[in-house]
Amino acid sequence: MSFKRMATIMGGTFGLVAAAPLFVGDIRFIMHILIMCLIWAVVASCWDLIMGFAGIFSFGQVAFFAIGAYSSAIFSVNLGVPAVLAMLLAGLFTALIGVLVGLPCLKLAGPYVALVTFGVHMTLMPLLRGKIGMALGSGGSVGILTIPPIRIFGYSFSSANLVPTFYFALLLAMACTAVILVVIKSHWGTAFLALKDSEDFAMSLGVSAFKYKLMVFALTSFLTGVIGAFYGHYIGMISTRMLELDLFCTLMVMVVVGGIGMFPGTILGAFITVIANELLAPLGTYRAMVMGALVVILVLLLPNGVMGFWLKPAEAEAPAA
Amino acid sequence: MLTLSNVTKKFGELVAVNNLSFTVEDGQIFGIAGPNGAGKSTVYNLITGFYPYEGKITFDGRDISGLPPHRISQLGIARTFQVPHTFPSLSVAENVAVGNRFGDPGRYDPDYVREVISFVGLDAQLGHPTAQLNLLGKKKLMIAAALATRPRLLMLDEPMAGSNATEIRQLMDLIVAINRDRGITIIIIEHFMRVLTELTEKLLIIETGTEIAFGDPEVVTSDPRVCEIYLGEQSAESN
């Protein structure tokens, strides 16, 4: 897909979303859902970048999100770092963890990368709940309950004033996804695709697998860490509940709905999934079942996700082009 | 230009390359032949840094042992693979551009990319996905991408395999043009003796990773030990 078409889809989506407060600005529940959509749009897009474009089956996306949220909260609560700076530091810290997780993955085949990265996810909950986590300020099984909101020039972006916070989230999501768009269309993106398609051929043509794989780990964990940090400051409290499987599965649904390797499809996927999830709420415990069935049907009928509707027939044959 | 000194590669118990030494001179077309499993492709994988090994390989006097594949490519050694490799997510032109952008960093030139594509005869497929290429097209694409790195040494791994007589002629002309007109030294692994005797200046025959014969192709191909190895393959060559 061309840069122009990707940018148009993104611009159109964000443009529509930006107008939402005009109609539903005073319905708190809906504003909250829209903010969450924007947050998940970034996390899902990062997942698509590393999995769909770079072909690295990293299942550490939620772990990176949690690392970003926790580190930013700890920086601001325990060290008194201003929220905006704490978010940036949290992003850098998460990127560092991402690179450390990426290093052992470099030589591993796909399924093992999935295991290693999901292993990080699995260890995070006991770590945060245990003594080490407590010592670092994770709040154990209770979590961190007093995360200060983002404050710029004395104005605070919290759940108390949802419309400005929504626009803050919108700008942040636009910035993060714009970075992803530019990277995909730069020679980095070409290197990612080349390494995914044939690592040997790519290396024989001068592409450093080491450099670009670590770069994609660093970049996606940085952006995921920053948006995770934003989540913490927005909600005001975090706990290890975010590491339970339902969020992980919902995110996977977003990527599948958006189309794997079909960025910016994940942005649409995030909105569709979050809204569908809310609409299905009356089904109670059957909701997960219906969502699961929808995924199976989608994968079979729309392998390119919602982006399948936008693709020309020729492009549909070469995903992620 | 390229020298292997006592290079040995073991895969567990299996000795794939056994104490092999040879030198390729600047400007040569250098042939390597041997039966299936002789270790020919493994020699390429060692030269291009895909596996660690014992011994030493130098390129233009510089020790390249232990360098990663992308560094070796950037130093000017390009290769093709026995089984065609392409990037299906990218168009033909983008595939070739990868070689130019990453194999010759800082000197990316879209005109040069286009020139190499038309040199191998793929202009008509410039914007196509690689899935639309036939076997010959994919081989040409690998050669174009390799040339796009601006190599001084190009290593071809059985470029003729699976081609008919006309295609073999075409590929032979292409190889000669790469060598004569572009001044690129070539190593070619090939099963077809006729191709090797016509193209190469020096021919190395290996079996189970060990050198069997080396020298002028006419002399080497009449060596009784080489004839013995190739007895079964002579008939395959005639079709």
Ligand SMILES: Nc1ncnc2c1ncn2[C@@H]1O[C@H](COP(=O)(O)OP(=O)(O)OP(=O)(O)O)[C@@H](O)[C@H]1O
């Ligand atoms: N990565 C590897 N791991 C284990 N064994 C290998 C590996 N690569 C090659 N071998 C073995 O090394 C030996 C030499 O293989 P190689 O592919 O170099 O032979 P070749 O001369 O290119 O044969 P062919 O004419 O069939 O292409 C074979 O026995 C092969 O099975």
Ligand SMILES: [Mg+2]
């Ligand atoms: Mg071989």
